[in-house]
Amino acid sequence: SQQGEEDPQALSIQEGENATMNCSYKTSINNLQWYRQNSGRGLVHLILIRSNEREKHSGRLRVTLDTSKKSSSLLITASRAADTASYFCATESMDSNYQLIWGAGTKLIIKP
């Protein structure tokens, strides 16, 4: 069952601009994670935000979580060519029993 839905499906921006991706989900969650996938490094964990947190930072990444709207956003500031990848949100719902539920991803292209 697909819980997270990323928006937009694809995003193309100029290098140096900020990129924002959104994730919406359906059920109450314990936490939400963002992952990045590119051909060189496979699928890599970026950041985890718990349901009682509203915002988290990691380097050029900023994640927000609004549990009332059941949504999260990932902001990448000062984008670089190396940020070109697909970005996925994954949620652990309160009744998930070990499982993460994944969205279909946002494909981000950074133009030089």
Added chain:
Amino acid sequence: DVKVTQSSRYLVKRTGEKVFLECVQDMDHENMFWYRQDPGLGLRLIYFSYDVKMKEKGDIPEGYSVSREKKERFSLILESASTNQTSMYLCASSQAGTGLYEQYFGPGTRLTVT
């Protein structure tokens, strides 16, 4: 660094063949997972294991089985491969605990069934 390795990057099999995909992790993780990834559908969980010899069905277990005889190794078996099982297969591992820990992924096996 956590390392998750998968036995093959690319695999081509014929319909009806038995296919084994192996995954090995070197971080003593309790949890291991098998996903398949198809365009537009994200990752879908096939099976996961939270301990040796323990397994739980994910969202799409039909046509698949798994084996975990050792903590570091988790195998996915396609008993009789079919063309609709052509996909990218990803293995992952994580520490024990309900989702509080990140999952570490292998590079994936792109399986084509002809």
